[in-house]
Amino acid sequence: MGSQSIPTVSVKVEFGGGLELLFANQRTHRVALLARLPSPASGTAGPSNDGQSDVAVAAAAAGRPADVAYLIHWLRDNLLTERPELFVEGETVRPGILVLVNDTDWELEGEGDYVLKEGDEIVFISTLHGG
């Protein structure tokens, strides 16, 4: 990658418990997101992956780093094929959908505030389908 490329973070997303039906009936997806959210205040590229000081400086200029809350919105806008109300409610997933970050309950990882890292695995499971 050249220095001009916009930093992205790529993660694996998995759907279960019937949620996959809203995503073209495909359980596993690889998605690459901008590492930092596009922000009206920033016209510049984000920081490089190494160098903490760069990150700190750029954080003010660019938007916030891509987190799970952003991923949820991105999935709704880009991958969801039907019935968004079954996936998203307000700013987060619909109650009754469990989220795991690298096989850990997202409630232990800060929920939507968890900042995505390269190679993370995010799992969404509906608890609402069938007994």
Added chain:
Amino acid sequence: MPPRTCALCNDARAILKRPKTGQQICKDCFFWVFETEVHNTIVEAGLFKPGDRVAIGASGGKDSTVLAHVMKTLNDRYDYGLELFLLSIDEGITGYRDDSLETVKRNQQQYDMPLKILSYDEIFGWTMDAIVSQVGKKNNCTFCGVFRRQALDRGAASLHVDHIVTGHNADDIAETVLMNIMRGDIARLGRCTMICTQGEDTIKRSKPFKYAYEKEIVMYAYFKKLDYFSTECIYSPDAYRGHARAFLKDLEAARPSAIIDIIHSGEAFEVREEVKATQKSQQTCKRCGYMSSNDLCKACTLLEGLERGMAQAAITDRARKRLDAEGPAPDNLRTIPFFQNSTTPGTSTPVALETPS
């Protein structure tokens, strides 16, 4: 955020926040507490005795799949001495039940339990697909509920089991409490929180997951990599239940103890004797021998309506009167095979079980 340590063993990394207690626990401690709590529920309610033949009502869905797994685990670990069976009902719903039955057949192998599948078609002569094509999608859940209950009892009788356990979890029970309150069905409210129900004539039914949260059941299935089927029934727009469920999930998101709190509220209601007495005394159906509070059981009434092309007959009183006005049921009417509640092993013919494929 640094990894959090398990609140129970103080050693391994926590992977789950328990909705009931807020505790952060590791995977092994989670399996252990989940199983132990179900065991405690079973022991405290005295659900089983050694030698009992127990059928697990298996739909292939998450709850009954986890129930089968946990029942097998506990039966081995604590020497319950139970003979376990899987009992599945094939409602005859193309693209839904046929797929979930494949899951049950895999469970039969994975858990090494005998499986019995009974279909609406063989008992009632009607599949749900055929029923829906006649009655539409409005009242079909009434048919399905009545038929499933009787089909499970008939399946249990044919397996000579003493007991049916179902995967109803704490969320389901809390939802039913709410629905009974909203419908003013106080007689049912008194019964719906009972862990075990048994009429004089009916096979004992119980809910070992009464206090198990849906979140933990799904997490258990996920971490154990259990094989379950999850698709909504294509005919199930039970809108009222859907609203109750969404409301309950919103409450749970705001305060996770809401589910257990609602169950406790349901348990704490004292239902007056007169209200309980509105349930009519049980007799047996004159046509099929199944327990009933009228001359004809609900299933026979529904079936007669279907057969005579007046499917609404069993749903509203007015339609029933119209059916009665048409005269008595014709002699050649299709009926349900006579029900014999034989829970004593060895008193009737052996059962045809599914052969493991």
